[in-house]
Amino acid sequence: MSVMVNAPLGPENALDLLVSLVSDDLRQVNETIIRRMHSPVVLIPKLASHIIAAGGKRLRPVLTLASARLCGYAGEGRHVMLATCIEFIHTATLLHDDVVDESALRRGKPSANVLWGNKASVLVGDFLFSRAFELMVEDGHLPVLAILSRASSVIAEGEVLQLLTANDTDTTEETYLEVIRSKTAALFAAASRLGPMVAGRPPEEEAAMEAYGLNLGMAFQLVDDVLDYSARQEKLGKTIGDDFREGKITLPVILGVAAADATERTFWRRTLEDLDQNEDDLPRALDLLQKHDCLEETLRRAHAYGDTARTALQSFPDSPWRRALLDVVTFCIERAY
């Protein structure tokens, strides 16, 4: 596998570089987020800003901004508007996912549903989702609405499919990949495709940017799933083993189950299917994943998706945006280490 890194830049700061390239646009996105999540019902901006302002990397809206500039978009407004939509949809998904997963921490702060309850999280998510569609309607381009409404229902399908695979150690790698393609990669793909769309570029460029986003999203989620079993995770202010405790089936576990002997299989069934866990079980799970090389193997898949993402950018001429988008792929994978 090839890893492209620009000479003076370690991959650690590739996202910061990309962000700096679109910093004026991103500032407008942040302003638009604040302005457009306003509601006379004050709990809405209060709860929404808790999660939106919680220090997320804004990776998805940055993809929209950068892909627009990469494709020569010279306007001021549409990419900002649509990047805001992307962040609203993402935030709505997080809010509903918090309810769903009963996860106690998100980005190191107490999750919204712990602070305000499940009810408010669901409803504020609904508000942000609706508001995203209002913004798209203001943008007024039906092809954009088609992409984002389709992405939204695919995300929901992916979340439901993930729910069905929870606690099922018979889940295949194929099903798992379908889950993450829908629940995560679809929004990366849509976010990236919006760039050539607002720039009025031909279908091939839309397809190339969509492929970039889709494969970046796959790599990103695989790394996320590895991080949940990785010491690296604690440095990010997140707890380790959330997926394990919930019995969530991710690729490391699928590979672990596939390589398991009879005793190990019983262990996975007890802990992930029956959710019958004691304090020794997470360390044991980590040992088993280590023993069968599952985290490394998952990262190898992430690298392969990353390579495909980078290849998708080949048809674009060299530019600071192209270089930064290439490096962001590396950054998204290297954060696992």
Add this chain to the structure above:
Amino acid sequence: MSVMVNAPLGPENALDLLVSLVSDDLRQVNETIIRRMHSPVVLIPKLASHIIAAGGKRLRPVLTLASARLCGYAGEGRHVMLATCIEFIHTATLLHDDVVDESALRRGKPSANVLWGNKASVLVGDFLFSRAFELMVEDGHLPVLAILSRASSVIAEGEVLQLLTANDTDTTEETYLEVIRSKTAALFAAASRLGPMVAGRPPEEEAAMEAYGLNLGMAFQLVDDVLDYSARQEKLGKTIGDDFREGKITLPVILGVAAADATERTFWRRTLEDLDQNEDDLPRALDLLQKHDCLEETLRRAHAYGDTARTALQSFPDSPWRRALLDVVTFCIERAY
């Protein structure tokens, strides 16, 4: 207040009459619902059909179909498509509302979240909501998208506002009316307005049908709130006192609190704010509402909204649809008795 009833028809079957007038269209809506809630993730149509097929009256999509015909729409497809959107948005709201209210029964059958859990209800709601937007995009008219995306965020605002008023016996009538205008009447208004929109009628007709739907929706919700404290409710297969047990603040209670002496006020605080309730409390609440004429007074407001809804139809020439839409107002109010 005036109550218009066509001679051979008791108000009991006014909705059935309206439904029969649009029966071909409604059959197409039902087929479109089945076809468009399809997903390779089989839990989605399974859960969605549970709630969609649960014998709901399809009142909201029928409003779209009837208002389109009232306004002279002669086409076959758009009103069916948009009526389906309305039902999908309504169903998504019900699914999220079930999570929110932990209500054990909906339309006499176990609610979706009891059968499949909160997670699935939230996510299938998200799917239906996204699918509604996909259908609107296929319809391809931005003004329609503007109306429905706006209605969706207003509904979410109303639901959050309702959440904030829960267990707060200081809630004013004004706030309560704002809640039901947003969470219920806004969708009735949008559903009704779609008729003149697809028929290409002038703005005055859109405004008239929107006023019809809005005021019908207000009356409908007020009657719903009365029914929760009414013996009539049990005939509809619903439990009585759900709102009371949840500490939901509705107009009957607001009027009861306003008329309460000190002892009664203590009672409302204990039961609705502290949710400290025993088995004698619901009967006592019913007595107090009776004593202060709160249910009758709420129904008087419903009648007033009903009158306004009927007045909004005055500018339309006489037709079977106009007559049926007028009678449906009466039906929605009379179901309280």
